[in-house]
Amino acid sequence: MPDSIREVLQGIAEGGAPERDLAAGAYRKARSMARRRLAVAVAVVAGLAAAGGATAALVDRDRAEELPPADGPTASETATPSDPETTATETGAAxxxxxxxxxxxxxxxxxxxTAIPDGLVFEVSQDDISSEPTFFRFEGEEGNEVLRDGEYHMAPDGNRFAVGGAEACAGSLASLTGDNLDELGVFTVQCAPSWSPDSDRVVLNLADAESTGAYLLDVATGEVSxxxxxxxxxxxxxxxxGEYLVSSxxxxxxxxxxxxxxxxEGAAAWSGDDGFTGLSSISADLSRACLQYDDEGTAAAGHTRAARCDRYVDTATGEVLDLPVxxxxxxxxxxxxxxxxxxxDRYGEIVVTLVDADGTVLDTRTLPGQGTGGTILRGYYTTL
Structure with missing residues (x-):
């Protein structure tokens, strides 16, 4: 990892969050190659659409033929950060x-x-689709810019993140809080990292141009699959x-x-649609999902990683559902x-609504808008 990036990360660890312009210059040059590589890779993946079967009964995860896996290892409550100079082992991939x-x-x-938590993490974009997004972490009503100008992938806890490097295998994992900062050059930004809902696991990519080479890193325990x-x-x-992985x-x-x-089975109803970018999010029982659609200009700019809920669907039939709000x-x-x-994102304010499984609104919060190109809720936390 270049020294300039290392210094910025260390500053984050010591100061909680970087100053507004601190990261911009240090990251811009080193991240440009990674952003282009990611743009191409995700655009290609987003274009792939597997044909599903005909309409089927509602998804029932319990009908899966394979046996469930054995219980995984549990993380020690007293686990401590390890030495950033952790060694690595070759896997045969890049x-x-x-x-x-x-x-x-x-x-x-x-x-x-039962209520919207105080800690909310947003990814904010501007109208200029060539610019990088900014991450804002809200504590109550106050917004704090935490990362900007880089190919970041923030975990839902608003603390851990993956950041791409300019060269193969230069991707690192880091933590924003206190001295709890480890740097691990353990992935290539060929496929965007995918964090689990509890922020304890992340799917990373070891690939060269020929294969994905994905692996799962448990950042709570250090276990690797x-x-x-x-x-x-x-x-x-x-x-x-956090039980299932779902294809994009x-x-x-x-x-x-x-x-x-x-x-x-509902994928047959959306996979061939013009502008389909990919799956944004999916419910625990796999029955409901959000999909994103982009025009050609947005896709060409490389902003194709699905996050918006442009279409809310029943995954068994592909039927379009009404959002509860x-x-x-x-x-x-x-x-x-x-x-x-x-x-x-109402372009001037951000309205956040918590809805229970029956569609009943439990809580609503309105926050000041932070950008003109769209705001995505990337995570929340109840403690930090």
Whole structure:
């Protein structure tokens, strides 16, 4: 990792969040190559659409033929940050994975919600689609800009993040809080990293141009799995409970070990639609999902990683559903209990609504708008 980037990350660790212009100059040059590489890779993946079957009964995860995996390891409550100079081991792909790393410990940031939490993390874009997004973390009503000008992938806890490097295998993982900062050059920005809902696991890419080479890193424990099913492809989405990985075209879901395969038959209804970019988010029971659609200009600019809820659908039939709240520019974060947080960017204000599994509004909060090109709710936290 270049020294300029290392210094900025260290400044984040010591000061909580960088000053407004601190990261811009240091990251711009080093990230430009990675952004172009990611733009091409995601645009290609977004164009792939697997044909689903005909309409089927509602998705039932429990009908999966494979046996569920054995219980995974539990993270120690007393886990401590490890030495940033962690060694790595070659896997035969273009990069390497951490070896002997004890992890950061569990995030502990998620919990059951009856009201919108104080901590909200937004990715904010401007009308200039060539500019990089900014991340804002709201504590109550106050917004704090935490990262800007770079190919960042923030975990839902608003603390951990993956950031791409200018060269192969230069992608790193970092934490924003205190001295809890580790740097691991463990992925290539060929496929965007995919964080689990609890921020404790991330799907990373070891690939060269010939293959995805995805692997799963448990950042709580340091455990590594290189046996991810190829079918979930590049930059899979997680089900809201963190049990399933779902292909970015929304056609198939399975556990990280490949068991419990579920066909989402409704994909046949959207996969061939003009402008279909990909699956944005999906519920814990795999029955409901948000899809994003982009015009040719947006796709050509490389801003094709699905996040908005342009279409809210039944995944078994492809039927378009009504969101439980009125929203003009929505995106949605599904929660493990079936509820969801809907974020609506109204260009001047951000309206955030918590809705339970039955569609009842539990809480609403209005925050000041931060950009003119769209605001995406990337995560929330109850403690930090």
């Amino acid at each position: 990069c390497s994975v951490p070896e002997g790393w004890s992890g950061w410990g569990p995030s502990g940031s998620m919990g059951d919600l 290189t046996d991810l099913p190829e079918e979930v492809g590049c930059s899979p989405r997680w089900s809201a409970d 075209d929304g056609s198939v879901a399975m556990r990280p070990d490949g068991s419990g395969r579920v066909e989402l 009125d929203a003009g520019q929505p995106n949605a974060v599904f929660l493990a209990d079936g509820s969801m947080i809907v974020c609506d």
